[in-house]
Amino acid sequence: MIYHDWISILAELRAKREPCVLVTVLEEKGSVPRDSGSKMVVTGDHSFLTIGGGHLEYQCIAQARAMLQNGQQAPHSEHFSLGARLGQCCGGMTTILFEPLMQLQPQIAVFGAGHVGQALVNLLSTLPCHVNWVDEREGQFTQVPAGVSVCQAEDPLEQVAAMPAGSYFIVMTHHHPRDLELCEAILRRGDYRYFGVIGSATKRQRFDYRLEGKGFSREQLATMRCPIGLPDVKGKLPAEIAVAIAAEVIAVYQRAA
16 A cells, blocks of 8 residues: 555555554654654554654654554644654654544454355454454455455464454364364463354364363363354354354454443
């Protein structure tokens, strides 16, 4: 994404449902890198435009990302003295405004692109969340909804490690041993907000037995939802199962909010 104006950058980020912080030079006194009104846009992984570079910009990027990480929504301003202590030799002073835009959205990893996975991802893509869709099989991602990130990896466990703390994990692959491997990796993280596995009560008993054998406590296993989805939403069609799972995810992130 290459833009030269902040409005276009914000529009693109909004279309991608990616939260950001708009950083603006409010006031300057003396010699400063950029004039009042200069802007920079900071996301969790990138920054766009500049407020002058140097250690001032470095500190502002770090502060903006800390705001995103903490879910801070209120704007605030801060004064900076551009002296040796900040690692800059301008000698002036500047006031920076930090404006968080777009509330942090749930990060959801859906493992499996079968019929239920496709129905679920299509539904989740219409909600205020960011979906990472994972499957190692070729040709599974024939139709990917807008805003969904696809990961076709030989080892889906890599995506477990790549997700941020507080993520939502939904396991529904085509292979029970793969489901079990994913469950073990997710439980070892232990920092998820939601973790569900598709399957029957019998599958739950089998997985509990095997995971207990790997050292997981009953308290840890109790954090794993299986069978997945709101029990009051009945039906075996992919769309019906997807609705039950999506409803449960919505209930969790609304409680968190």
